[in-house]
Amino acid sequence: MVSRLDVIRWLVGLSIGTCLIAVTSPLFVRSYVPREVDSLRKVAVLQPGSTYRWRREGYATTAIGPHGMFGVDSVESNATLTLALWGDSQAEGACVADHEKIATMVKRLGDGSLHVLSFARSGDDCNDWIAQIPRVESAIGIDAHVFLVSEFSDWQVDVAEPNEHVDERLNGVSRFLPDFVVQAARNVVVTGNGDTRRVLRFRPGPMPSHDSLQASNETDAETDSLDAIRANVERVRDSTTKHCLFVLATEPPDVATGGGELSNDSRTARAFGGQQEGLGRLDLIDLTSTLQSSPRASRGFQNGQLGVGHLNAQGNRIIAQGVVEHFRDTVGKD
Amino acid sequence: MNTSAIQLAKTERMQFTQVEFLLLFALLLLVVWRTGNRVVRNSLLLGFSYYFYAYWDWRFCGLLLMSTAIDFTVARAIAASPSASARRRWLILSLTANLGVLGFFKYFNFFVDSARPLVESLGMNAGTLEIVLPVGISFYTFQTLSYTMDVYRGRLKPTDSLLEFALFVSFFPQLVAGPIVRAAELLPQLSRMPEWSPRRFYGGFQTALRGLVKKVLIADRLGEMVDVVFAEPDMYSGGTVWLAVLAYAGQIYYDFSGYSDIAIGVAKMLGYRFPANFRHPYLAKSVSEFWRRWHMTLSRWLRDYVYISLGGNQRGPSRTYVNLMLTMLLGGLWHGAAWTFVVWGLLHGVALAIERAARGKIQIGVLGRILTLAVIVVGWIFFRCSSFEMCGQVLHRLTFPSGGLNWFPPLALAAIGLMVADHVAWSTRLRRAMRMRFDRWYSPIATAIMIWSLILYAPRSFQPFVYFQF
Numbered sequence: 001m002v003s004r005l006d007v008i009r010w011l012v013g014l015s016i017g018t019c020l021i022a023v024t025s026p027l028f029v030r031s032y033v034p035r036e037v038d039s040l041r042k043v044a045v046l047q048p049g050s051t052y053r054w055r056r057e058g059y060a061t062t063a064i065g066p067h068g069m070f071g072v073d074s075v076e077s078n079a080t081l082t083l084a085l086w087g088d089s090q091a092e093g094a095c096v097a098d099h100e101k102i103a104t105m106v107k108r109l110g111d112g113s114l115h116v117l118s119f120a121r122s123g124d125d126c127n128d129w130i131a132q133i134p135r136v137e138s139a140i141g142i143d144a145h146v147f148l149v150s151e152f153s154d155w156q157v158d159v160a161e162p163n164e165h166v167d168e169r170l171n172g173v174s175r176f177l178p179d180f181v182v183q184a185a186r187n188v189v190v191t192g193n194g195d196t197r198r199v200l201r202f203r204p205g206p207m208p209s210h211d212s213l214q215a216s217n218e219t220d221a222e223t224d225s226l227d228a229i230r231a232n233v234e235r236v237r238d239s240t241t242k243h244c245l246f247v248l249a250t251e252p253p254d255v256a257t258g259g260g261e262l263s264n265d266s267r268t269a270r271a272f273g274g275q276q277e278g279l280g281r282l283d284l285i286d287l288t289s290t291l292q293s294s295p296r297a298s299r300g301f302q303n304g305q306l307g308v309g310h311l312n313a314q315g316n317r318i319i320a321q322g323v324v325e326h327f328r329d330t331v332g333k334d
Numbered sequence: 335m336n337t338s339a340i341q342l343a344k345t346e347r348m349q350f351t352q353v354e355f356l357l358l359f360a361l362l363l364l365v366v367w368r369t370g371n372r373v374v375r376n377s378l379l380l381g382f383s384y385y386f387y388a389y390w391d392w393r394f395c396g397l398l399l400m401s402t403a404i405d406f407t408v409a410r411a412i413a414a415s416p417s418a419s420a421r422r423r424w425l426i427l428s429l430t431a432n433l434g435v436l437g438f439f440k441y442f443n444f445f446v447d448s449a450r451p452l453v454e455s456l457g458m459n460a461g462t463l464e465i466v467l468p469v470g471i472s473f474y475t476f477q478t479l480s481y482t483m484d485v486y487r488g489r490l491k492p493t494d495s496l497l498e499f500a501l502f503v504s505f506f507p508q509l510v511a512g513p514i515v516r517a518a519e520l521l522p523q524l525s526r527m528p529e530w531s532p533r534r535f536y537g538g539f540q541t542a543l544r545g546l547v548k549k550v551l552i553a554d555r556l557g558e559m560v561d562v563v564f565a566e567p568d569m570y571s572g573g574t575v576w577l578a579v580l581a582y583a584g585q586i587y588y589d590f591s592g593y594s595d596i597a598i599g600v601a602k603m604l605g606y607r608f609p610a611n612f613r614h615p616y617l618a619k620s621v622s623e624f625w626r627r628w629h630m631t632l633s634r635w636l637r638d639y640v641y642i643s644l645g646g647n648q649r650g651p652s653r654t655y656v657n658l659m660l661t662m663l664l665g666g667l668w669h670g671a672a673w674t675f676v677v678w679g680l681l682h683g684v685a686l687a688i689e690r691a692a693r694g695k696i697q698i699g700v701l702g703r704i705l706t707l708a709v710i711v712v713g714w715i716f717f718r719c720s721s722f723e724m725c726g727q728v729l730h731r732l733t734f735p736s737g738g739l740n741w742f743p744p745l746a747l748a749a750i751g752l753m754v755a756d757h758v759a760w761s762t763r764l765r766r767a768m769r770m771r772f773d774r775w776y777s778p779i780a781t782a783i784m785i786w787s788l789i790l791y792a793p794r795s796f797q798p799f800v801y802f803q804f
Contacts, residue, residue: 009775014782017782180786187789305561
């Protein structure tokens with residue numbers, strides 16, 4: 001039988017073990033910061049003034065600036081041009097330190113002539129960016145827009161009004177529960193890349209496969225997606241008169257499978273012209289795809305898989321360099 | 335059709351690391367320990383075992399049933415046969431049926447592909463079939479075969495209970511990836527009601543928990559690096575490839591020994607004892623010792639049913655060497671239908687033969703350990719690579735200084751460090767502490783850390799157990 005002493009020993013021991021995990025967890029677990037709706041952008045952003053810790057892929061802490069911008073401390077600057085950077089998590093750059101983010105690197109490589117305001121948010125698509133462009137352009141004074149195209153699915157969406165709201169319950173959880181408890185609960189509830197709710201399957205197999213259907217529809221889908229992209233780019237054109245630069249840096253094929261061919265996304269990117277008036281197109285797919293492009297890979301991190309996933313400091317530098325050269329040429333021509 | 339590789343079904347099989355399994359297993363524990371009737375208990379376990387298998391693909395339960403029916407009938411017929419020739423005929427029937435099914439599903443395309451140049455040079459077309467490899471077929475085939483052969487050799491009496499035999503064949507903890515449990519070990523346990531023991535239950539829980547940690551926190555982390563580097567070895571520096579090869583040595587050990595620990599622990603929680611499958615194999619001073627520490631249930635199977643059947647060491651030195659190499663070659667082929675596995679088996683066979691020839695003549699001490707590790711590590715390259723071309727690339731990077739991408743992931747380095755520490759600790763008195771006895775002060779602390787770590791730090795991408803493919 002289990003004695004009273006054993007029960008006490010186990011309760012105390014389990015508590016000590018949990019405390020040790022709690023104390024060490026900031027080294028390994030990301031932080032959860034409450035969100036609020038920014039009055040200018042009208043979108044939910046992390047609380048300005050807070051810090052955001054990222055650990056799983058890369059190892060960085062980001063200072064959240066005004067309007068929830070990642071790693072940008074001020075809207076004001078003496079630069080010649082102020083650029084707005086739009087994109088998803090690749091442009092947001094939570095995985096890298098502030099001095100290695102695209103916005104900071106552009107500023108540094110442009111010798112202060114370019115000031116970049118990063119409005120990128122993880123999970124955003126073109127509907128989110130198009131809605132914000134008029135708001136920030138008039139209030140802040142944006143000279144040009146830079147769109148980091150890392151997934152073309154972000155440009156293939158149907159037209160929709162972004163539905164921005166802050167879930168106060170989740171904010172309460174982020175505010176009051178320790179990060180490691182939130183992370184543990186999240187790991188149980190969601191699966192895969194962290195966005196998919198875990199669905200339990202108890203039914204015996206086999207499960208139907210949709211591979212053949214996907215393959216047969218691939219060609220049609222490619223044509224449709226180009227049409228959708230062109231329509232959304234047209235919406236961008238309608239929402240601003242400023243210069244827009246599309247930086248193509250779609251993900252390479254998974255190096256873990258040894259694939260060397262262009263991904264569907266990259267093929268679409270190549271097919272996408274983006275040469276209309278007032279639109280710039282900067283193709284960095286090769287430079288941000290291949291591991292051989294530099295002594296260091298441009299994607300992935302030492303604590304994840306090198307060559308896969310988010311852009312690292314090297315990848316951000318390639319993009320920043322491209323942006324600086326583009327605007328140096330553009331300004332030079334003007 | 336012209337598909338060269340045997341394909342696995344797309345549906346995921348049930349894994350010990352899966353939430354569904356953990357929920358159902360908790361329920362099963364509740365029910366079976368409340369059941370006072372052995373037949374009801376065994377029926378419940380049999381039902382759950384078939385469900386466990388059907389979770390992947392219910393259609394292949396027929397193969398399990400067939401294997402069960404054949405060996406149950408054949409073993410009884412062998413025992414009832416008065417003459418040796420009749421017994422032999424029954425045994426041949428069992429061997430033909432079991433190995434025929436295994437051969438068709440696992441090796442058909444391999445042999446057709448291997449013979450393709452010859453067949454095509456004769457102007458014929460060597461097509462292949464799109465064959466799905468049934469999960470666990472290599473394991474349960476060996477398990478049922480051992481039963482029939484033990485009965486044939488007079489070491490075991492055939493069981494009268496079809497229920498117990500069916501459960502022995504399909505018992506879910508060892509069904510898809512071992513340990514290969516012999517009938518003499520499991521059938522007697524199934525024929526009596528296990529006694530509830532909190533101590534044994536707790537021991538099983540700790541063993542399973544340790545297995546989960548090995549698999550999820552160590553093997554899968556190492557696998558993240560291994561997969562990337564082995565996909566394009568030419569892209570990385572020699573140092574990184576060295577690290578990846580060592581990481582693979584760690585991955586395969588912790589993956590498979592983790593699985594075995596979970597299987598042993600789960601069985602123990604249900605009241606049954608399984609044989610150990612690993613004893614820190616990288617501590618081995620010789621290749622023969624390695625095989626007494628690595629996948630022990632397969633090693634003894636190969637020894638008892640292949641090596642000894644071939645004559646073992648009873649027919650002179652030359653024949654002994656041939657038997658060793660043949661046994662290991664078959665062992666290699668058992669792991670996978672590819673020539674790389676054959677070479678892996680042959681490499682170990684040659685090493686065993688050399689060791690045997692040098693026994694008592696040369697004392698090499700520490701050098702023995704180093705040479706053993708070298709054979710094992712080089713062997714793992716053939717085991718991991720999908721082609722000889724890739725093996726060549728990896729071996730070239732290991733041997734000659736070469737440039738390329740330097741990648742030394744801290745988690746892989748930490749996991750390799752952990753593997754070294756684990757082996758060193760196990761060889762000292764710390765081994766006792768690693769058992770996590772219930773009444774030790776550190777057990778609850780370590781248990782809490784392990785459970786939290788499993789939830790918090792498991793890699794996002796799910797990696798199936800390496801040995802599932804065999």
